[in-house]
Amino acid sequence: MVEQTKERRSRRSDGEQTYAAILEAAVRLASVEGLSALTIGRLAQDVGVSKSGLYAHFGSIRQLQLDVIDAARDIFGREVFAPGLEAEPGLAQLEALCAAYLSYIERWVFPGGCFFAGMLAEFDARSGVPHDAVSEDQREWVNLLEGIAREAQQRGELRDGIDLAQLVFDVTAPVQLANYYYVLYRDGVVLDQARASIRTAIAAAKPNGVKP
């Protein structure tokens, strides 16, 4: 009896399935127009439910925004962190993470480009919960990359006296700019420019690399 009920419900619009469908639509909308442009009314119309239907799932627009951020984090983890971290720890992993990021941009995982690059620009100058979430997410990226750079250093893959934070900045800047310009112009040249920039920064960090 119980199983039958479950089956019947999941064949239609099961609660979880609806929730996932709503979140996916919300993430896509927020990635293109910003989290601030995400309204209950528009989203309800997009998904084909009533406004109060959305309130049953999220309770408030703030909670919806938080759930959207969490959903985007899952996607980023799956599409960038996971493949990037499969590489050998050390410089190879730093390169792999940058490559995974550029691939994620190139494959239009989000229709508006990197969700978190969008959030960064949308909330950097404001205060509040989304600003703090952006702040944490950027710290997480930088801290992860600095940890990987430190691992590379301990493995002797870096020349003496290198500034790890500077190295992370030097690979983050090109991937970030590539994201905005790729979305704006939809021209892959900028991805190649970012790749060249990263190659140069990593080559310059190696012991036998050119010293600036």
Added chain:
Amino acid sequence: MVEQTKERRSRRSDGEQTYAAILEAAVRLASVEGLSALTIGRLAQDVGVSKSGLYAHFGSIRQLQLDVIDAARDIFGREVFAPGLEAEPGLAQLEALCAAYLSYIERWVFPGGCFFAGMLAEFDARSGVPHDAVSEDQREWVNLLEGIAREAQQRGELRDGIDLAQLVFDVTAPVQLANYYYVLYRDGVVLDQARASIRTAIAAAKPNGVKP
């Protein structure tokens, strides 16, 4: 008589003065919260006029947005282009423009960081008039810098076979990321990282510089 009338009007809220005050408030609001967050009602309350008072000046929210963009362009020209272009044509000018940009960020010319970096992220994925304006403004920046790099090349300041577009990308990426991170964390370290990044890129472009 005419002069007296002019004087009396300018002592109060002259039309031009009101227009300028409205635009300044609008530019500041848009720089922090985005051009999409700029509403007639909020702006009217901020400035202390009625909504229809704003319509007398701008006619529509779209026109207000265009006027805001134009006002921001003037400020950018005065604060970045003008001081940057005072340097000697060639590599010195490329360096000076980047330095002027970072100074403009550091001095909080706009309370939300670089107005056009904000616009880039807000409208890169949308279509419409603001998107096209963003597109033109970014092209203008890149074209100006590429022209300066070409001038440097003709003066023999660059090594053979250098990719001018790549050089421009390599100095634009750090200033762009520095803007977002400086607004987010309000920590000048990121400005120094951008300066170091630019120094390296320009040094590597010189004939006697290190070749990657």
Added chain:
DNA sequence: CCTACCGATCGGTAGG
């Protein structure tokens, strides 16, 4: 999950 509703605010207009 739905319909039906709330006050507030949106862009914009009429008339002065």
Added chain:
DNA sequence: CCTACCGATCGGTAGG
């Protein structure tokens, strides 16, 4: 420049 208004949409709630 103002008051007074328009229909549409906002986030959210009541009651089912």
